[in-house]
Amino acid sequence: MNNDLSFQIANPVEPIAGSLEVSDSAVSKPLRLRDCYVLLFVSRGNAGIRSAGFHIRVEAGQTLLIDPEPSRRLTIEVESDTEHYLLWFRCPSRHDESVAGEVSRHLGIPVLASARRPERLTYLLRRYLHQQDRRGSSRLLRAGLLVLILCEVAMSNATESVDPPEENWPNTIVSRVDAYIAAHYREQIGTFDIAAELRYNPDYLERAYRHLTELSIRDAIHLRRVNEAAAQLLLHCERSVSEIATMCGYHDVNYFRRVFKKAMRTTPNRYRHAVSAEDSGAGRSNTRVPA
Amino acid sequence: MFQLDLSNPIEPLNAGLFVSPGYGTHDTRVVDSYELLFVVSGTLKLFEESEQFEVQANQTLILCPGLQHGGAAPYHPDLNFYWVHFRVRDGVAGTIGLRVPKLATVADPEFLVELFCQYISDQEEESRAETAIGGARELGFSHLVTLMLCEIGSDVTRATEVPRSRSITTRQRSIANRVQKYIDMHFRDAIGTTSIAAELGYSTDYLERSFHHARGQSIVEALHERRVSEARTLLRGSGRKNISEIAFACGFRDPRYFRRVFKRITGLTPGQFRSLYSRTHINTH
Numbered sequence: 001m002n003n004d005l006s007f008q009i010a011n012p013v014e015p016i017a018g019s020l021e022v023s024d025s026a027v028s029k030p031l032r033l034r035d036c037y038v039l040l041f042v043s044r045g046n047a048g049i050r051s052a053g054f055h056i057r058v059e060a061g062q063t064l065l066i067d068p069e070p071s072r073r074l075t076i077e078v079e080s081d082t083e084h085y086l087l088w089f090r091c092p093s094r095h096d097e098s099v100a101g102e103v104s105r106h107l108g109i110p111v112l113a114s115a116r117r118p119e120r121l122t123y124l125l126r127r128y129l130h131q132q133d134r135r136g137s138s139r140l141l142r143a144g145l146l147v148l149i150l151c152e153v154a155m156s157n158a159t160e161s162v163d164p165p166e167e168n169w170p171n172t173i174v175s176r177v178d179a180y181i182a183a184h185y186r187e188q189i190g191t192f193d194i195a196a197e198l199r200y201n202p203d204y205l206e207r208a209y210r211h212l213t214e215l216s217i218r219d220a221i222h223l224r225r226v227n228e229a230a231a232q233l234l235l236h237c238e239r240s241v242s243e244i245a246t247m248c249g250y251h252d253v254n255y256f257r258r259v260f261k262k263a264m265r266t267t268p269n270r271y272r273h274a275v276s277a278e279d280s281g282a283g284r285s286n287t288r289v290p291a
Numbered sequence: 292m293f294q295l296d297l298s299n300p301i302e303p304l305n306a307g308l309f310v311s312p313g314y315g316t317h318d319t320r321v322v323d324s325y326e327l328l329f330v331v332s333g334t335l336k337l338f339e340e341s342e343q344f345e346v347q348a349n350q351t352l353i354l355c356p357g358l359q360h361g362g363a364a365p366y367h368p369d370l371n372f373y374w375v376h377f378r379v380r381d382g383v384a385g386t387i388g389l390r391v392p393k394l395a396t397v398a399d400p401e402f403l404v405e406l407f408c409q410y411i412s413d414q415e416e417e418s419r420a421e422t423a424i425g426g427a428r429e430l431g432f433s434h435l436v437t438l439m440l441c442e443i444g445s446d447v448t449r450a451t452e453v454p455r456s457r458s459i460t461t462r463q464r465s466i467a468n469r470v471q472k473y474i475d476m477h478f479r480d481a482i483g484t485t486s487i488a489a490e491l492g493y494s495t496d497y498l499e500r501s502f503h504h505a506r507g508q509s510i511v512e513a514l515h516e517r518r519v520s521e522a523r524t525l526l527r528g529s530g531r532k533n534i535s536e537i538a539f540a541c542g543f544r545d546p547r548y549f550r551r552v553f554k555r556i557t558g559l560t561p562g563q564f565r566s567l568y569s570r571t572h573i574n575t576h
Contacts, residue, residue: 008386010299119563126558144438154427
């Protein structure tokens with residue numbers, strides 16, 4: 001009677017710490033990386049990550065994933081009336097275990113993303129913190145919550161447009177287009193695809209979108225791609241410009257360079273090097289061991 | 292893009308909430324998947340092969356594939372339980388073992404209910420979506436069920452963890468328990484620290500100090516937590532009460548104050564919390 005069952009469960013991540021910070025006034029302070037991945041989620045207001053020479057803006061509802069890089073020194077800047085969550089975690093590498101034929105499911109998690117369901121993300125983060133604060137809390141539960149949080153972030157690149165409420169329809173058009181772009185910008189998409197997908201006349205959609213955002217849909221797609229590329233250039237030094245271009249939906253790296261230059265007023269390489277040169281001049285960071 | 296291997300041996304099939312029709316008995320059958328049952332109210336009487344199980348509210352039972360199970364008695368009229376079917380795959384690297392009691396009492400039933408509600412809501416959304424939402428969603432289901440198992444399985448380890456004793460006296464513990472009981476019974480009414488103290492026959496200061504020492508939180512905080520917990524239940528439910536009605540039903544007299552307290556405790560406004568569970572699926576057979 002009452003015999004235990006035994007299950008094998010995945011254990012891909014190691015939770016280290018989590019925090020919720022609410023600031024009434026603008027604050028700027030060093031972001032400790034602790035040799036960990038760091039997930040930032042801004043639930044209200046605006047925040048930014050700055051290193052010598054670069055700045056990534058993270059707005060309400062967005063997430064940013066920073067990978068461990070001991071020499072990097074980052075500052076987190078938050079505007080007044082901002083609420084953000086930070087999660088530190090590690091991914092133990094599974095060396096030798098990855099044999100061919102094994103059932104493995106890799107999930108792509110975007111570096112900078114708009115949460116598909118910010119409420120769900122907030123819920124999971126709160127639960128994580130609740131677990132962390134509890135005496136005798138279970139590490140397994142925290143690891144499980146962390147995985148769900150990462151799945152949720154991964155889903156932000158698989159956004160499906162939900163049925164819009166009848167009121168404020170013009171904003172709904174913009175948000176549906178933006179959601180579609182956020183979900184598909186890595187693919188070959190254009191105004192026509194979006195119009196077909198959302199069942200609008202392409203000319204009407206283009207006019208409505210431009211009227212409300214002062215951007216063409218084409219430009220909005222480029223902007224999304226360039227933003228992701230800029231974040232990756234800084235956060236993934238090991239990746240070449242053409243790799244990053246492909247990941248962001250550009251199959252022609254020269255075309256990507258032109259678009260990037262137009263938007264950022266500098267080339268991808270210069271953008272990356274200008275930043276890393278200033279970065280190395282800034283000295284080594286103090287890597288701390290988590291408490 | 293950051294690539295993370297989230298392979299998981301747990302492969303859920305589907306989930307739902309069973310609401311007793313007041314008659315009938317669970318079918319006798321053999322299925323090829325595990326089934327996790329979580330009773331929220333009433334009692335579920337089942338057998339598996341030659342064993343009998345009586346699953347009470349806030350308890351879970353796991354039925355195994357290939358074994359015959361069925362109802363040992365007609366459905367209790369108050370019976371409500373969540374269920375999820377899942378399979379376990381072999382050949383996933385880097386896993387760890389988790390021991391889960393076949394029949395367990397859940398330490399944090401609210402959390403388990405919320406995990407089930409999210410599963411069911413996602414499942415409904417998935418079935419309505421014109422195109423599949425994709426791999427992340429599918430993995431999400433699998434990790435949701437894993438988390439349910441962790442919640443049940445880790446129960447044992449958590450219970451053995453002795454709280455750091457700050458020399459809480461028996462008297463303080465019994466006072467705290469009386470206060471908690473009083474809150475549980477009367478949180479819907481206009482009560483506060485002063486009225487609780489008067490009712491239980493202690494001075495407000497003494498009661499507050501004893502409670503705080505035993506629980507590490509003030510009486511008002513405990514009261515707010517109880518009220519918010521009730522509000523969560525109401526918001527999850529399908530009843531179409533509006534937020535003000537829910538505030539009053541939980542003992543808050545000012546909906547704006549309710550909203551503030553709710554947001555502080557859960558991180559979400561009541562409306563946002565409700566949107567987490569927009570879709571449910573109920574079966575009665």
